[in-house]
Amino acid sequence: MNTVNSFTFNNALLKSVRDYGNVVKGIVQSRQTEYTPDGQMRSRFIASRQVTFTDPDIIAQLRPLITDNSEFVVNLSGYLTTTVREDKGQTKWYDNQIVTALELL
Numbered sequence: 001m002n003t004v005n006s007f008t009f010n011n012a013l014l015k016s017v018r019d020y021g022n023v024v025k026g027i028v029q030s031r032q033t034e035y036t037p038d039g040q041m042r043s044r045f046i047a048s049r050q051v052t053f054t055d056p057d058i059i060a061q062l063r064p065l066i067t068d069n070s071e072f073v074v075n076l077s078g079y080l081t082t083t084v085r086e087d088k089g090q091t092k093w094y095d096n097q098i099v100t101a102l103e104l105l
């Protein structure tokens with residue numbers, strides 16, 4: 001996927017997965033392994049984002065695996081959208097990350 005509004009997470013942790021019927025949402029957390037000056041290896045936090053699954057095939061793949069504390073190592077990609085809502089006279093913008101491809105590792 002080579003569009004401006006795309007995202008990809010490789011070897012990331014998918015957690016807090018919740019089934020809302022026609023959509024599934026979760027948190028994808030990305031870390032990067034690096035070596036410290038003393039030669040120790042550590043994991044450095046990169047990003048944490050909420051992602052939404054709307055594709056029925058991907059939801060069918062995830063649904064049997066979802067438990068209260070399920071976590072998966074994944075590669076995933078998709079596209080970004082923005083939604084605007086009015087709340088009590090204030091405009092609020094929400095970024096949405098829609099997953100179009102999922103690979104469980």
